[in-house]
């Protein structure tokens with residue numbers, strides 16, 4: 725068994741254990757975050773049963789997609805989105821997790837090819853209010869969700885967040901709880917959502933206990949990334 729395959733089995737077992745111990749009832753999908761990983765590493769994970777992959781950088785993702793057209797991968801875009809990248813993102817991904825501006829939503833909607841299903845999107849929420857970090861603030865969330873819901877070529881599925889990194893498990897949990905509260909508020913307002921994209925390699929068990937339906941895992945699956953430009957949230 726390759727190390728990627730072994731780590732994949734470990735992660736899937738940990739996801740099940742986290743669900744059991746927290747009595748979580750939602751289904752939890754694993755999104756393999758393959759930024760800074762080779763097409764070969766993705767191929768290995770796919771051979772071991774993984775089919776959802778997340779990428780942060782458009783050109784890097786397109787380069788790998790070309791090498792992997794023989795695989796039935798579902799590609800998720802999870803990085804910051806510049807306006808001049810919306811056309812290719814709308815053409816080459818099934819999901820976008822990092823939507824935080826109406827202008828970008830409109831451009832993705834306009835560019836989504838008619839022969840593809842609507843682009844599945846999550847709004848990225850910023851609960852830690854770090855000025856440098858992507859994501860919309862709580863106060864602007866409902867307005868953005870309402871506007872996105874009117875766009876026919878996008879389908880709003882839920883929320884994504886990258887909480888401020890902390891080694892304090894309690895603080896981590898409180899941050900996930902805040903995202904969950906915003907998600908519940910949207911549900912209460914009648915938005916038809918099913919996706920809470922929270923939890924990464926170091927905190928996904930806590931995220932599952934707080935309601936995660938997608939955990940985005942990179943280093944725990946593929947091993948450490950090299951090169952600072954590929955670090956999460958930087």
Ligand SMILES: *Cc1c(COP(=O)(O)O)cnc(C)c1O
Pocket residue numbers: 757759780802803886924925926940941942943944954955956957
């Ligand atoms: C890199 C990244 C991840 C995965 O981070 P790990 O700590 O390696 O699991 C998840 N989400 C986003 C948005 C990222 O940029």
